[in-house]
Amino acid sequence: MQYDPNNSIKIPIDTLTLGMFVTAIEHSKRVNLSHAGRVSSEKAILQLKQNGVKYAWVDQSLSVQGCVFKPVDDSEQSSTDENQPDVSVKPKTQSRFVQQKKASKIIREAKGLAQKLINQTFEGKVIHVGEIEEWADDVIDSVLVDSDALQCVSALRNKDKYLLEHSVNVACLLVTFGKHLRLPKETLKQMAIGGIIHDVGKIKVDDKVLHKPAKLTPEEFEHMKLHQVFAKQIITNVKGLSDVSRDVCLMHHEKLDGSGYPASLTAEQLPIHGRMSSIVDIYDALTADRCYKRGMSSAEAFKILLSLAGSHLDKDLVYKFINCIGVYPVGSIVELNDGRVGIVWSSNPDEPLKPEVKCFYSRKYKRYIEVTYVDIKHSAAKIDKAIAPHNLEVDPTPFFDL
Incomplete structure (x- = not known):
């Protein structure tokens, strides 16, 4: 899914709703997200608010139909931002x-x-x-x-x-x-x-x-x-x-x-x-x-x-x-119990069997899939097994980049 953060519009975080495609967030500075995507849960919106995010940049064309957008007029709130500390809140x-x-x-x-x-x-x-x-x-x-x-x-x-x-x-x-x-x-x-x-x-x-x-x-x-x-x-x-x-x-x-x-x-x-x-x-x-x-x-x-x-x-x-x-080291390849294959992306020291996995391929359907980040700790999916890279039928190399 391709997008251009510069074509996005800025909305107040309070007007962000499910289905909107977020490309950037803002506290006092705009931060383009390294992997943007649609808002899939109210929990995600709540987390942004708790992190002090005031505005979201959304791509209307990639958002779900029916979303109501209320763009911010930057000139109206520029003076407010001048009083804010020069700190941008960056997600993980x-x-x-x-x-x-x-x-x-x-x-x-x-x-x-x-x-x-x-x-x-x-x-x-x-x-x-x-x-x-x-x-x-x-x-x-x-x-x-x-x-x-x-x-x-x-x-x-x-x-x-x-x-x-x-x-x-x-x-x-x-x-x-x-x-x-x-x-x-x-x-x-x-x-x-x-x-x-x-x-x-x-x-x-x-x-x-x-x-x-x-x-x-x-x-x-x-x-x-x-x-x-x-x-x-x-x-x-x-x-x-x-x-x-x-x-x-x-x-x-x-x-x-x-x-x-x-x-x-x-x-x-x-x-x-x-x-x-x-x-x-x-x-x-x-x-x-x-x-x-x-x-x-x-x-x-x-x-x-x-x-x-x-x-x-x-x-x-x-x-x-x-x-x-970790039992599943960061950078290793694993297969989930639903057939998805991915790179172990980040560790979970408290629960080493439940890292975050960057999924990019499905062995079940034998095709590449849209890249998704699956936190095993909070997912119904489980890691089925580790895979040596040479035993994978596709090249995982391009997906090591963000």
């Missing part, structure tokens, strides 16, 4: 729009930064942590304001850019996880830096092994494990690297029972950030498309994490990680 969706634009910029910058670090490593140049710190601060700010936006953007994957995207995602997930555990902001920053560089040693692994579209032979796997030895050598050229960042880089393949690599560390030798990096690294690797496998759904990945809990991974932290990102 408008705030998400702003945060998601910021998140997209952060992810783009991160990929460029990761590529720059790889290039500098190839050229034998010294890497300065200062180049990463500013980006790490932006990630932390984004997670603290709206972690859903960052998770949704980072969920978009390209298997041909796995090394870059995996490093960025691990960094972002570590910050989200660390926030959930209430770790200090400085620790979050150092974990983000460690996440960006954690796989830097892979640039020295033979490309035939790194990109082999089949299971590695024992000899090839031993060669692959050398990427951690290479990483230890490479990060000696990273000036200003903290112990936390170094641990994240060098401990993400260590296991509690001492069977990991490169140092065969045991539980008592692994600090919390080292244990967290192992969980996050495995989860992101499992859910990503690779040259030799398709990505799993989050539910399938959780089963594997739980199977490793206690022996390889910290059991308590595994449970906390699952609780942190």
